[in-house]
């Protein structure tokens with residue numbers, strides 16, 4: 473899973489990226505070059521399980537974060553959308569718009585205006601425009617192909633592309649269009665930008681903490697889509713806190729009225745936007761969190777561990793996280809009747825502790 477940080481120049485993407493990857497700030501290190509980092513997904517449940525099992529190794533779930541250089545203005549003073557920018561955006565499973573609310577005279581805003589909703593609109597419009605052009609192109613191409621080859625499979629694609637086109641023509645992002653699984657599967661190959669799950673992160677400075685609610689409300693009204701998470705964060709402040717011990721950091725954040733760190737908020741929001749959840753495997757050697765999609769079956773989950781486990785799946789031993797923490801050993805879970813043996817169709821629940829039986 474890869475999430476891309478997207479925005480205008482100097483909105484705080486690299487600062488956020490450094491917070492996520494636990495690096496010191498190196499703002500100029502990666503100008504004009506996108507960089508990628510594998511980020512551990514913090515999960516308190518894994519810590520709790522590690523206390524119980526005390527294994528040799530603890531392995532967190534990970535997510536890849538891609539820091540893309542922001543859009544800057546050309547000689548004409550207008551923001552330039554380049555093909556290399558678009559291809560970097562296309563590459564991601566989910567997008568994170570990073571927009572700026574912080575005011576800092578020494579850091580210029582490419583449009584000379586601090587207005588998060590305008591930056592969000594700008595990005596949305598550009599991506600709609602890209603999708604529109606792509607879909608128009610695609611439909612012409614399919615129609616020509618179908619005339620030549622009479623290919624039925626291609627022909628069936630036409631109403632789907634037309635449906636998408638009508639939606640985009642009304643300036644609505646594709647993520648708000650109702651699509652079934654089969655349709656989504658066809659579209660998934662096209663990397664349409666407004667179909668990608670979206671999270672919007674607004675970068676505030678510590679002086680504008682009292683403006684958070686108002687700005688969030690404005691952004692929500694603009695986006696008007698329950699599925700798009702909009703979260704506030706405090707790039708500069710939180711980066712300064714990365715050097716502190718966990719305890720000090722908590723104290724500082726409380727002083728500033730920040731309830732949750734950017735890291736944890738952002739990873740949670742990505743998980744939600746992407747429809748992801750975790751399950752655990754435990755033991756003396758290793759406790760590990762694994763990432764799967766919601767509605768994965770026990771057999772699908774086994775396949776994430778190893779393809780052999782998928783092919784040779786027999787049964788899954790399952791205990792829910794809360795149940796396990798209550799009873800603390802598998803023997804006690806069995807006594808209490810919360811240890812279950814499930815077949816391959818079992819739908820894995822968030823936090824399930826699994827042991828896959830295979831041949």
Ligand SMILES: Nc1nc2c(ncn2[C@@H]2O[C@H](COP(=O)(O)OP(=O)(O)OP(=O)(O)O)[C@@H](O)[C@H]2O)c(=O)[nH]1
Pocket residue numbers: 479480481482483484485486487488499503504540541542543574575576579675676677706707708709
């Ligand atoms: N005062 C203040 N400065 C910030 C804040 N966030 C970022 N900055 C500064 O703004 C400048 C740009 O931040 P970056 O994180 O490099 O911005 P970026 O979005 O990666 O920029 P590009 O990669 O050029 O698109 C740096 O000098 C940061 O220190 C903030 O919340 N407050």
Ligand SMILES: [Mg+2]
Pocket residue numbers: 485486487502503539540541542
């Ligand atoms: Mg940057």
